[in-house]
Amino acid sequence: MILTPFSGSTRTDMKQIATHSNSASVAYFSMDVAIDSGIPTYSGGLGILAGDMLRSAADLGVPLVAVTLAHRKGYFDQRLDGQGNQSESPSKWSPESRLDLLEPRVTISIEDREVRVRAWQYGFRGIAGHGVPLLFLDTDMEENDPRDRVLTDHLYGGDDHYRLCQEVVLGFGGVAMLRALGHSSVHVFHMNEGHSALITLALLEEQSGSEAAHSISENEIETVRRQCVFTTHTPVPAGHDRFQTSLVHQVLGEARAATLSQMGVMNGELNMTELALRLSGFVNGVSMRHGEVSRNLFPGYDVGAITNGVHAAAWTSAPFCALYDRALPEWRRDNCYLRYAIGIPIAEIRQAHTQAKKDLLQQVKWLTGTQLDEKVFTLGFARRATSYKRADLLFTDLERLKAIARRVGPFQLVYAGKAHPRDEAGKAIIRRIFEAAAALANEVRVVYLENYDMALGKLICSGVDIWLNTPLRPQEASGTSGMKAALNGVPSLSVLDGWWIEGHIEGATGWSIGDGGGTENDSAAEALSLYEKLEQVILPLFYNQPDDYAKVMRAAIAMNGSFFNTQRMISQYIRNAYTCASGNGAQPLT
Numbered sequence: 001m002i003l004t005p006f007s008g009s010t011r012t013d014m015k016q017i018a019t020h021s022n023s024a025s026v027a028y029f030s031m032d033v034a035i036d037s038g039i040p041t042y043s044g045g046l047g048i049l050a051g052d053m054l055r056s057a058a059d060l061g062v063p064l065v066a067v068t069l070a071h072r073k074g075y076f077d078q079r080l081d082g083q084g085n086q087s088e089s090p091s092k093w094s095p096e097s098r099l100d101l102l103e104p105r106v107t108i109s110i111e112d113r114e115v116r117v118r119a120w121q122y123g124f125r126g127i128a129g130h131g132v133p134l135l136f137l138d139t140d141m142e143e144n145d146p147r148d149r150v151l152t153d154h155l156y157g158g159d160d161h162y163r164l165c166q167e168v169v170l171g172f173g174g175v176a177m178l179r180a181l182g183h184s185s186v187h188v189f190h191m192n193e194g195h196s197a198l199i200t201l202a203l204l205e206e207q208s209g210s211e212a213a214h215s216i217s218e219n220e221i222e223t224v225r226r227q228c229v230f231t232t233h234t235p236v237p238a239g240h241d242r243f244q245t246s247l248v249h250q251v252l253g254e255a256r257a258a259t260l261s262q263m264g265v266m267n268g269e270l271n272m273t274e275l276a277l278r279l280s281g282f283v284n285g286v287s288m289r290h291g292e293v294s295r296n297l298f299p300g301y302d303v304g305a306i307t308n309g310v311h312a313a314a315w316t317s318a319p320f321c322a323l324y325d326r327a328l329p330e331w332r333r334d335n336c337y338l339r340y341a342i343g344i345p346i347a348e349i350r351q352a353h354t355q356a357k358k359d360l361l362q363q364v365k366w367l368t369g370t371q372l373d374e375k376v377f378t379l380g381f382a383r384r385a386t387s388y389k390r391a392d393l394l395f396t397d398l399e400r401l402k403a404i405a406r407r408v409g410p411f412q413l414v415y416a417g418k419a420h421p422r423d424e425a426g427k428a429i430i431r432r433i434f435e436a437a438a439a440l441a442n443e444v445r446v447v448y449l450e451n452y453d454m455a456l457g458k459l460i461c462s463g464v465d466i467w468l469n470t471p472l473r474p475q476e477a478s479g480t481s482g483m484k485a486a487l488n489g490v491p492s493l494s495v496l497d498g499w500w501i502e503g504h505i506e507g508a509t510g511w512s513i514g515d516g517g518g519t520e521n522d523s524a525a526e527a528l529s530l531y532e533k534l535e536q537v538i539l540p541l542f543y544n545q546p547d548d549y550a551k552v553m554r555a556a557i558a559m560n561g562s563f564f565n566t567q568r569m570i571s572q573y574i575r576n577a578y579t580c581a582s583g584n585g586a587q588p589l590t
């Protein structure tokens, strides 16, 4: 088994972190954070991004503390039957066995009840020893009402009422816990998506000294805005929480609801994105294109862009880590050195990739019983199964796919991805992939691996020959799995959306599906483009000019691995967002 642990830490580390941790200047809030496959408190890209951000913050010595919820029952474990029908079960874990319980308890109010909140700490330990603590808020305490004890159980589960209560725990509980821990020098509060937007209300109350309804002054709002940074992660409506006014009154109480009304963010409903936009001094999207799209979605707000990245060392397979350690020894400390991968002999690139591919195929065999062929061109597609990702676009024309395999050369496919338990369209996509797999059985092998998680993600991204991505434009705000692939010398074949618009150089770092022109998506035309690229360009290159294919692999590392990483991303947050928010010389945005 090759399921290497992600850079983590030990409990001893955490003790040390705890004693030095109350001098953080940035507090980072995220509803989900991905640490490793054993802590199932993430559902997809948002949590992965948060985890990678914290890993890189630790590497770079950024004085940062992060806050999330314990999610004792995790997201969910996925099982698939022979037809691709998904069933779900809780993905339980025990904070007790992985984290340290901190002493302070804080009290927040939900409806008319007092709810006690405690925190468990995980410590990210950076390459030079710097620690970044992550606090997991937990309401599962005896003194709480049974209704409140379960509030920190399910990630993205339950109804609107449950979700709003969770957001009260994250927002109000998070700020109160930081104060109880003595974090008095935090001057930037960074909201990773709108789920944590209630921190703005908590900070306003600190300004005014009470939660009693009173007239909030522009001055107080401005003071909070100077401290807040908001990153929006998706143009897809489901990514933006909205709550009925009546629910807001019930859960938050009259005084807080009045404050929200006064600020103009309760127009028939409370929109958490609106709240975060209104109270943040710096707002950004997660790729240059997503910045543009968000400016159109939120007219009147100044929205910048900082393109996402991934933690390079965490997502690079063991064979490539060994190669980089030899050829570019500084790459872990400074990812910029990956740029010089362009000078690594292609034989060594191919050798490392061959090992990564073997590791993947061995795991596929172990998980599914199917033996894929090492010599055969392998496409990978692993991501949340949801409509806009169009995981089944490749199967638009099965006869065409078979003909390509016969005429040009064989290929095989590795799929993975969970559908949200309430996303029926997403579940239907998984079933369609199973149907296509059955129809293609003798000519194109397709495996679908259950229970996509970080370990599987790393294995698939690094072991295939090409990374496929077929989102409906412009809904892939960034996408990060293609960045993981690039670090492992795996080029992308993707619709021009999100990060790929920036990382794509045709024939040099990978290939586009369609030309990215126009605003309308034409699935039939995109499927055609996908088939043509495969048939006329990619398969012939792979089978007839393997050295030239390996040059594309190498350029993907040098051009994209060196840039689309969280080291570069955090440096950009520091230069553009954190100085802005704190008013350190940068123009405050209006």
Ligand SMILES: *Cc1c(COP(=O)(O)O)cnc(C)c1O
Pocket (backbone or CB within 6 Å): 043, 044, 045, 046, 048, 382, 383, 384, 452, 453, 454, 457, 458, 478, 479, 480, 481, 482, 484
């Ligand atoms: C990287 C990763 C994601 C995000 O990938 P996208 O390309 O943004 O869809 C989601 N889930 C897991 C398990 C991952 O490793």
